Amino acid sequence: xxxxxxxxxxxxxxxxxxxxxxxxxxxxxxxxxxxxxxxxxxxxxxxxxxxxxxxxxxxxxxxxxxxxxxxxxxxxxxxxxxxxxxxxxxxxxxxxxxxxxxxxxxxxxxxxxxxxxxxxxxxxxxxxxxxxxxxxxxxxxxxxxxxxxxxxxxxxxxxxxxxxxxxxxxxxxxxxxxxxxxxxxxxxxxxxxxxxxxxxxxxxxxxxxxxxxxxxxxxxxxxxxxxxxxxxxxxxxxxxxxxxxxxxxxxxxxxxxxxxxxxxxxxxxxxxxxxxxxxxxxxxxxxxxxxxxxxxxxxxxxxxxxxxxxxxxxxxxxxxxxxxxxxxxxxxxxxxxxxxxxxxxxxxxxxxxxxxxxxxxxxxxxxxxxxxxxxxxxxxxxxxxxxxxxxxxxxxxxxxxxxxxxxxxxxxxxxxxxxxxxxxxxxxxxxxxxxxxxxxxxxxxxxxxxxxxxxxxxxxxxxxxxxxxxxxxxxxxxxxxxxxxxxxxxxxxxxxxxxxxxxxxxxxxxxxxxxxxxxxxxxxxxxxxxxxxxxxxxxxxxxxxxxxxxxxxxxxxxxxxxxxxxxxxxxxxxxxxxxxxxxxxxxxxxxxxxxxxxxxxxxxxxxxxxxxxxxxxxxxxxxxxxxxxxxxxxxxxxxxxxxxxxxxxxxxxxxxxxxxxxxxxxxxxxxxxxxxxxxxxxxxxxxxxxxxxxxxxxxx
Ligand SMILES: Nc1ncnc2c1ncn2[C@@H]1O[C@H](COP(=O)(O)OP(=O)(O)OP(=O)(O)O)[C@@H](O)[C@H]1O
Numbered sequence: 001x002x003x004x005x006x007x008x009x010x011x012x013x014x015x016x017x018x019x020x021x022x023x024x025x026x027x028x029x030x031x032x033x034x035x036x037x038x039x040x041x042x043x044x045x046x047x048x049x050x051x052x053x054x055x056x057x058x059x060x061x062x063x064x065x066x067x068x069x070x071x072x073x074x075x076x077x078x079x080x081x082x083x084x085x086x087x088x089x090x091x092x093x094x095x096x097x098x099x100x101x102x103x104x105x106x107x108x109x110x111x112x113x114x115x116x117x118x119x120x121x122x123x124x125x126x127x128x129x130x131x132x133x134x135x136x137x138x139x140x141x142x143x144x145x146x147x148x149x150x151x152x153x154x155x156x157x158x159x160x161x162x163x164x165x166x167x168x169x170x171x172x173x174x175x176x177x178x179x180x181x182x183x184x185x186x187x188x189x190x191x192x193x194x195x196x197x198x199x200x201x202x203x204x205x206x207x208x209x210x211x212x213x214x215x216x217x218x219x220x221x222x223x224x225x226x227x228x229x230x231x232x233x234x235x236x237x238x239x240x241x242x243x244x245x246x247x248x249x250x251x252x253x254x255x256x257x258x259x260x261x262x263x264x265x266x267x268x269x270x271x272x273x274x275x276x277x278x279x280x281x282x283x284x285x286x287x288x289x290x291x292x293x294x295x296x297x298x299x300x301x302x303x304x305x306x307x308x309x310x311x312x313x314x315x316x317x318x319x320x321x322x323x324x325x326x327x328x329x330x331x332x333x334x335x336x337x338x339x340x341x342x343x344x345x346x347x348x349x350x351x352x353x354x355x356x357x358x359x360x361x362x363x364x365x366x367x368x369x370x371x372x373x374x375x376x377x378x379x380x381x382x383x384x385x386x387x388x389x390x391x392x393x394x395x396x397x398x399x400x401x402x403x404x405x406x407x408x409x410x411x412x413x414x415x416x417x418x419x420x421x422x423x424x425x426x427x428x429x430x431x432x433x434x435x436x437x438x439x440x441x442x443x444x445x446x447x448x449x450x451x452x453x454x455x456x457x458x459x460x461x462x463x464x465x466x467x468x469x470x471x472x473x474x475x476x477x478x479x480x481x482x483x484x485x486x487x488x489x490x491x492x493x494x495x496x497x498x499x500x501x502x503x504x505x506x507x508x509x510x511x512x513x514x515x516x517x518x519x520x521x522x523x524x525x526x527x528x529x530x531x532x533x534x535x536x537x538x539x540x541x542x543x544x545x546x547x548x549x550x551x552x553x554x555x556x557x558x559x560x561x562x563x564x565x566x567x568x569x570x571x572x573x574x575x576x577x578x579x580x581x582x583x584x585x586x587x588x589x590x591x592x593x594x595x596x597x598x599x600x601x602x603x604x605x606x607x608x609x610x611x612x613x614x615x616x617x618x619x620x621x622x623x624x625x626x627x628x629x630x631x632x633x634x635x636x637x638x639x640x641x642x643x644x645x646x647x648x649x650x651x652x653x654x655x656x657x658x659x660x661x662x663x664x665x666x667x668x669x670x671x672x673x674x675x676x677x678x679x680x681x682x683x684x685x686x687x688x689x690x691x692x693x694x695x696x697x698x699x700x
Contacts, residue, residue, distance in 0.1 A: 102231075103231065105228055106236075107225075107226050109223070117247075118246075119224060122242075123189075125246075134187070135181065137178045138179045138180075139176075140176060140178060155169075191239050194228055198224060202222050254280060254282060255281075257279070258274040258276050259351075260274060260353060262275075263359045273368055273371040277352075287341065290338060290508075297499075298342065302474060305323040311472070320471060321471040326490055330480060330502070335478040348474070355380065362463070372473050380475065380477045457488065461488060482498075503656055509656075512661050513675075517672045647675065655683075655690075656686065
């Protein structure tokens, strides 16, 4: 169909007259279309004398003949539409403005604020928003502790010999859904029966204070304008309260860990100073195996400090509102674990600062401390390694704290002695014979000298309790070598309570054993089943009143999918109680077994290595078959308690850190009898290895 016919068909009545007139015009010849606008204007415009206008007239006539109508009418119609639209835009803008001024409430949210993050997450979960026609897609990243929403994301692969099935996550990124949020512009949505509009806009701001390498820097800042009809902003406030509550709903059983953001991000200040690095499940306090007295002391002290009436009490007495703790002891004894458990008990976020971070200046440290929320735990780990020194002291540790001049002096001395040695050996090179490595060393020497950053002791003390320092936080410092710390750092007022951690006692070893093998649901009853581990009622009640967080949802007991299991008593005979099977597949690494068949690894014989009682299958459940007879979930509590006693008796007190004992058990996490059988050999090897100061483990 021709274009002209199409238009005539689409608008028959409108073009009826014009078609007629154009037919007439054809009769009159192409130069003078009667009634045509151009023709009417021809004498006025003086077309005869202007070649360009004549060309326009000719083209107009040609198109008119082709379309069968006068094109100037189309232009006039377009002009009318344009004018109407302008008028409409003007009216709409003014009506909107008047509505916004007098009939709408509005709240603005800046992207610098946490509410922005809360709101965007909420919007992304709203079906009406996700189905909007104008969206921004973002890659949604998941943390290690985020629930796996869809088991379909996890595929499995059969091992080459067909004996095992392994989980495979290679496709998970490809299968993960992007997150969709409303694009820049205006959107509408409903919340609790009320209509809201959201206007999302972006501004590029010149960031004068953040010139990077002399280059001017711009930063994008977004503004969300949330509006609703009515003169009260209450519905929007309610919406924002809801959004915030939703955001923190799944945070209740989690501890958020934050670290200083990158140097570039820190320049934007406020919430950009800190970045969330993890949101992990709360560590229950009872998973930290520590002397009960010590635990209760710290818990009670912190509870008192965090009480809402405490700030007034401190203010009335002119005491700065700060509390500091020093956790000291050998590596792997639970200092960090206790810090996390404390944060979990009180529902606080943890802010971890490493003083070894080379990009961290004293100003940064102050800004970081000032950017802390009202209540939180600040964790300064391994404070002894930070090389803190007084400004008037010579550096003790070259690697971490020596001044630039010290560096140069040392380097020069080194160079001199090297030169002497070279002269002696007759291998001294002339300057002309310098190699690239010499040049690199020189450059390093000069580069190091000028730009060495770092935190001095006074810088840290300023941040901790200087005039501008943040009040209300809980500071926890951990160290392996308390004797290396400056007295000023741990004086009362900076450190109010010291907690000593030691290598594992036999009681701790027993508790670690129980914790490793008790089914999750039975854990508390099993621990109280052992008389020597039972917490006294008074202590229990203290901890209870401290408001320990709800324990995370119980995970299903470890069981064998696809077939019922039975509890096994001490003698190994099965009782009649069946343990419900779980549909969630689990994998037990079976590499040692495969290796054993090759004759390469010969693990010590143990009663657990009984042959599989059921034929192997190409299913995930098949991977469990070889541990069926001693799966910890099936052990009777009395049996487990006796095994724990036996195990702890074999651990020499004070020789191994809880981390070492835990590491040993973890490698046998589903085979308690095997752990019991192998612990003697492990202890012997570990003692010998510690005596010889070797780092390479022969037995693990
Ligand atoms: N007292 C303990 N109770 C329970 N688990 C412990 C204990 N001590 C150590 N662990 C375990 O050992 C591992 C290391 O513990 P953690 O990081 O708390 O030790 P640390 O004292 O902070 O070590 P470092 O001084 O090297 O930082 C963790 O997996 C933790 O669960």
